[in-house]
Structure formats: C-alpha cells, structure tokens
Amino acid sequence: MDIRLNNLNKTIVNCKKCPRLVKFVHKVSTQKRKQNMNEVYWGKPVPGFGNLNSKLAIIGLAPAAHGGTRTGRAFTGDKSGDFLFKCLHEVGISNSPFSESLNDNLKLKSTYITNILKCVPPEDKPLSNEISNCSNFFDEEILSLKNLKVIVTLGKVAFDNCIKLYKQKFNIKQKYIFKHGNSQLLPNGLIILSSYHPSPRNVNTKLISDKMMVDLFKKAKKLAKF
Numbered sequence: 001m002d003i004r005l006n007n008l009n010k011t012i013v014n015c016k017k018c019p020r021l022v023k024f025v026h027k028v029s030t031q032k033r034k035q036n037m038n039e040v041y042w043g044k045p046v047p048g049f050g051n052l053n054s055k056l057a058i059i060g061l062a063p064a065a066h067g068g069t070r071t072g073r074a075f076t077g078d079k080s081g082d083f084l085f086k087c088l089h090e091v092g093i094s095n096s097p098f099s100e101s102l103n104d105n106l107k108l109k110s111t112y113i114t115n116i117l118k119c120v121p122p123e124d125k126p127l128s129n130e131i132s133n134c135s136n137f138f139d140e141e142i143l144s145l146k147n148l149k150v151i152v153t154l155g156k157v158a159f160d161n162c163i164k165l166y167k168q169k170f171n172i173k174q175k176y177i178f179k180h181g182n183s184q185l186l187p188n189g190l191i192i193l194s195s196y197h198p199s200p201r202n203v204n205t206k207l208i209s210d211k212m213m214v215d216l217f218k219k220a221k222k223l224a225k226f
Helices: 003-013 019-031 079-090 128-144 156-170 200-204 210-224
Strands: 056-060 111-115 150-154 183-185 191-195
Touching: 003 128, 056 156, 056 210, 079 200, 079 210, 111 128, 128 156, 150 156, 150 210, 156 191, 191 210
Parallel strands: 056 111, 056 150, 150 191
Antiparallel strands: 183 191
C-alpha cells in the first residue's frame, strides 16, 4: 500500500473527532448482535480498501453497525455487502462473490471502496458536522487514487454528500440529478455514476435488482476503461 494512504488509514482508524459517533460505535461493539455475540468487533472508524491504481471508486454513506463496524471493512459482513459483491464478482471486479472478513483474501480489480463517513451514525443519520469532519479523509482518499476516472455512489445520501463536497471544493452552482444509472461529469473531469443503495429494503421492494446492479457496474467498467 502507498505510504500516504497507509498513514491516512491509520489516522482514520484512530480518529475521535465526533463524540456522538465514538459513543455509538462503542455501544454497538459491546452490546453486539445476538448472532455475533462471540465475536470481537472492530469497533473503530472503518477506512477504505482496494487497489491504489484504481480507475473506479465505489462510495457508500457509512459502515453498517454489524457489517463494517464489526469486520473492519466497508460493505463486509452485512446483507448490503452480500448483494454488492455478488454483482461485483459477476462483472469481474471482485475475485470473490463474498466479502466476509479482513482475512478472506478478497481482491478488487482497479477498484477502491470506501464510505463518506467512517463511523456508523445512530439510525444511519449523520449530522452535518460529522460529515464535515470526515470530508478531509474522503478528499485525501480520492486524491490518492491518481488513475481514478469514475465514482459510483450507492444511495442518494452518499450521492448528495459526494456532490456537496465537490461543489464546496470547486465553488460551482451546477445542478446534479440523482437517478439510478445516471452518469454526470464532475468539474475535475471525473464521472459520477449514481445507484440505488443495495439495502435489503431496496432489494426486497425490487427498487433494485441483481440485473440493475450488474448493468450499472458494466457501465462503470466501460466508462473507466478497464
């Protein structure tokens, strides 16, 4: 791993800027979920992971309480991650259809996965100052990916906050529309591709299907040219 990104990840893991989130992460990690009662939770902010030479970045809002907060890796160990990696494997982005733990030998092809917020917020609703506190980490991650061409945002909240960060960075007024499968150009030349979040609720209500997600990542690969 690049020294700069390695140092950034260490800073992320040790961050305690948001007392509300620190308290909630501790609560989740000590009270645990019944089926995970015998596991040791990661219980810290969750950094991104993947290929430093990535042309594609996949962005969620925050780690899941009993997913990333438990396993230490974004979209790992929860049903949203199960759905996501099944689709990533189908299009050849992941070497495995499963993402279960930090030690499962999962590899990504030209892809980096992270969240805008590194800690799980209560009720999955972050406060604006918490997003702001994490924005520098997100900026650093994106800047570290020198070959990046496409950003896929999973869910409207991740999309809105990603756009907000770029609007602040480049002081632009352009309107960006959230629509599944919609690709738009960011001011620094990157393409942002929006997707519905692969949550169990969205999957069960058929707001998103395997085919929709697979088609979206085929499009992402084509746009990123890998």
